[in-house]
Amino acid sequence: MTALSDVTFYPFWLDDGQAPDSCPNLIGPAETDLLIVGGGFTGLWAAIIAKQRDPQRDVMVIEAGKVAHGASGRPGGIVSTSVIHGLGNAKRVFPGDMDVLERLGVENLDAWRDTIEGYGIDADLEWGGEMTVAVDPAHLPDLKEEYALHQQHGHDAVMLDRAATQAQVASPLFEGAIWSRQRTGTVQPAKLAWGLKAIALTLGVRIHEHTPMLSVTDLGAQLRITTHDGRIDARRVLFATNAWGAGHKNIKRYVVAMRDRVLATEPLTPEQMDRIGWSNRQGIYDTRTQLNYMRLTRDNRIVYGGRIGYYFNDATDPAGDRQPQVYERLAGYFAQTFPQLGDVKFSHAWSGPIDLTTRMAVHLQPYYGGKGIYAGGYSGFGVTGSRFGARLGLEALDRTGSPDLDLALASTLPGSIPREPFRWLGAALTMHALNEVDTKGGWRKAWLNLVHRLGFPL
Structure with a gap:
């Protein structure tokens, strides 16, 4: 494909x-009050939250690679207020807690923004809104149900017909x-992560x-964490390590490393921008069964992602994801x-694992008598939700008695996911069905309905 001919396989x-x-x-050797394993958003x-609450607390972060070079940089x-992958998912999983989760989501987003702006972090923040677009007339009834949820929970949202949608972003x-x-x-996620790193260092966090x-x-x-060249004795440990399980062998029982593929175009010229409109620069999700998302960058590239996949045994850096055909x-x-953008080429293509759970939302897994807590499972909605997950993890580690820990989201676990080879077999069949269900239906729809009834959100 010509559009991919000069692509760089890097975020x-x-x-x-x-x-x-x-x-x-x-x-x-080292010692600390609180050790955080993982230098991503969570x-x-x-x-940052731990030091804001207690400036005298000794806090250390260790990162296996470089800050932002994991899921947080991809x-x-x-940006949204959701801490549970949208209103529809909240209704599916925790219908009785929706009002509380909505309130906590707003509080979380406001604190997220206040921290970034208060410390003067330039992360290319734009507040143009978020759109969910129907790509088939058959999807409009579901979209109207979602809109009713937005109204019920006080969101500043409008429902657009085809003409009004085309006036915002021109797509047939x-x-x-x-x-x-x-x-x-x-937001520019890597700049956000780098900015959070700068804030943490300013507050006195030790980062390695x-x-x-x-x-x-x-x-x-306490727990002793052995690293490649040292060790840390810590009274409390937060495992912010995503799906691939650093911290305890049982983490992978509930989290699977699905892979998301993403493309970025070259910067669009003013004339090319005129072809699509998009003057309000919203972030967009579509209603394909295998969802696509898209947004503009500061220099008017389109970042376009979706088409999830899975590699055997939760492989996190397979060579196959650096081949053009994977992105075709x-x-x-x-x-x-x-x-109308047939003359636009892609500059970058990348892929990486998403910590998918049956809930598609953060959860907590306590280990080692509560001295260690895993917080993760955002399933792709972690840009703002990770602050909420981090706070919950700290509440659990410090045993604060916060009423938020009584929520089912914090006090129960998502459904377990089969081990290999059944995990790979199920994922392969599901991915094949997802790729073609919107055009071919048949057994693919029946299989996906079965997977959905088993508790896996699609």
Whole structure:
């Protein structure tokens, strides 16, 4: 495909000459009150919140690679108040807690924004809103149900017909949309992570990059974390390590490393921008069964993602995801969405694991008598939700008695996911069905309905 002929297989967000230098790796023994394993959004937010609450608390973060070079440096970067992957998912999983979760989501987003703006972090924040667009007339009834939820829970949202949707973003596929206009927008995720790192360092957090955790030993009063070149004895440990399980062997029982593919175009010219409109610069999700999302960058590239996949045994860096053919189907979806941009080429293509759970929302897993807590499972909605997950993890570690810990989201676990080889077999069949269900239906729809009834959200 010509559009992919010169693509760089690397996240666009990280391809930035202004990226900060790495903090030194840990060498030798150390002690700390709170150790955070993982230097992504969850880990950095946890460090910041812990120091804001108690400036005297000794807090350390270790990161196996570089800050932002995991899941936090790869997402679309669409900002919202949701802490549970949208209103529809909240109704599916925790209908009795929706009002509380909505309130907590608003509080979380406001604190997220206040921290970033209060410390002067330039993360390309834009508040143009968030749109969910129907790509088939048959999807409009579901979209109207979603809009009713927005109204019921007080969102500043409008329902757009086809003409009004086309006036916002010109795509022949878009039949209608919900436009949520308050506390929603986009952010440059790597800049956000780098900014959070700077805040944490300013607050006195010790950060060690290139410091992979190798093992955990329970010493009774504390945990000993052995790293490549050192060890840390910590009274409390937050495992902010995503799906691939650093911290405890049972983490993977509830979280699977699905892979998301993303493309970034070259910067659009003013004339190319005129072809699509998009003057309000909303972040967009569509209603394909295998969802696509899209947004604009500061320099008017389109970042276009979706088409999830899975590699055997939760592989996190397979060579196959650095081949052009892996992205051809996604590029084809882009061409269907914006056929008027046939002269636009892609500059970057990347993929990486998403910590998918049956709930599609953060949850807590306590280990080692509560001295260690895993917080994760955002399923792609972690740009703002990670602050909420970090706070919950700290509440649980510190045993604050917060009423938020009584919520089912915090006090129960998602459904378990089969081990290999059944995990791979089920994922392969499901991915094949997802790729073709919207055009071919048949057994694919029956299989996906079965998977949905088993508790896996599609």
